[in-house]
Amino acid sequence: MDITPERQQAANDLVAATREVMLAASVTDMDLDEMRAAERVLTEVARMLGKRARPRVVRAPFDGPATARSAGPDHPWPLFAYNPLGIPLQIHFDGDGATARLTPDALYEGPPDLLHGGFSAGLMDCMLGVLIQAQGRRAVTASLDLSYLRPTPLDQPLDLRSRIAEISGRKITAEGWIEHEGRRTVEARGLFIEIDGT
Numbered sequence: 035m036d037i038t039p040e041r042q043q044a045a046n047d048l049v050a051a052t053r054e055v056m057l058a059a060s061v062t063d064m065d066l067d068e069m070r071a072a073e074r075v076l077t078e079v080a081r082m083l084g085k086r087a088r089p090r091v092v093r094a095p096f097d098g099p100a101t102a103r104s105a106g107p108d109h110p111w112p113l114f115a116y117n118p119l120g121i122p123l124q125i126h127f128d129g130d131g132a133t134a135r136l137t138p139d140a141l142y143e144g145p146p147d148l149l150h151g152g153f154s155a156g157l158m159d160c161m162l163g164v165l166i167q168a169q170g171r172r173a174v175t176a177s178l179d180l181s182y183l184r185p186t187p188l189d190q191p192l193d194l195r196s197r198i199a200e201i202s203g204r205k206i207t208a209e210g211w212i213e214h215e216g217r218r219t220v221e222a223r224g225l226f227i228e229i230d231g232t
């Protein structure tokens with residue numbers, strides 16, 4: 035089935051609403067009866083949506099980030115618009131770099147009140163990988179090294195950045211970091227290898 039712009043927008047809105055449900059379900063402190071009632075409603079919604087399903091999540095076009103990059107820093111690329119499990123980011127491109135701002139909520143907790151290190155790694159993989167994709171290069175992560183320099187808080191704005199460090203044949207090295215109040219909490223360096231394919 036063709037994915038029209040209207041369907042894309044509807045899928046995007048549905049996923050955004052699902053994220054709201056995920057957070058609300060995780061932190062709700064309602065009475066038992068109300069939680070059970072909500073569970074029944076959600077189970078019914080899942081049945082309704084599942085009556086006709088694609089085998090995979092809608093894929094954003096490969097050249098989407100490159101198109102956003104050429105449109106300039108005011109045209110961000112929305113990451114994980116169609117997958118509620120992904121951490122949604124608006125990635126802005128500026129020259130050879132990328133930036134995003136995120137205020138992680140309770141869903142992303144690892145140590146108490148802090149961002150889970152696995153989510154930090156995922157965020158960095160995305161910031162580096164999408165920046166490479168925005169250069170029009172088809173590449174996958176071969177290695178990703180992280181340094182957790184200090185705790186990364188929840189519920190506070192974080193600045194995410196990435197830039198290309200080196201290109202040598204098929205090998206692209208990119209680096210990135212997470213900042214809180216101007217101080218780096220996480221640094222990452224990744225090796226990406228260009229691959230064939232569509």
Ligand SMILES: CCCCCCCCCCCC(=O)SCCNC(=O)CCNC(=O)[C@H](O)C(C)(C)COP(=O)(O)OP(=O)(O)OC[C@H]1O[C@@H](n2cnc3c(N)ncnc32)[C@H](O)[C@@H]1OP(=O)(O)O
Binds near residue numbers: 096174230232
């Ligand atoms: C259509 C899709 C669109 C892609 C659209 C974009 C998708 C976004 C992706 C988001 C990021 C991800 O999550 S990606 C998903 C996670 N990553 C993966 O699943 C990748 C799994 N690994 C692989 O498929 C493979 O190992 C590759 C492609 C990475 C490399 O295999 P290969 O193509 O056979 O290349 P190979 O000859 O081994 O290596 C090439 C050069 O890289 C070096 N090299 C290779 N791996 C490493 C490594 N880990 N550490 C150091 N160096 C390495 C080699 O020494 C060599 O250097 P030299 O001798 O030339 O000097």
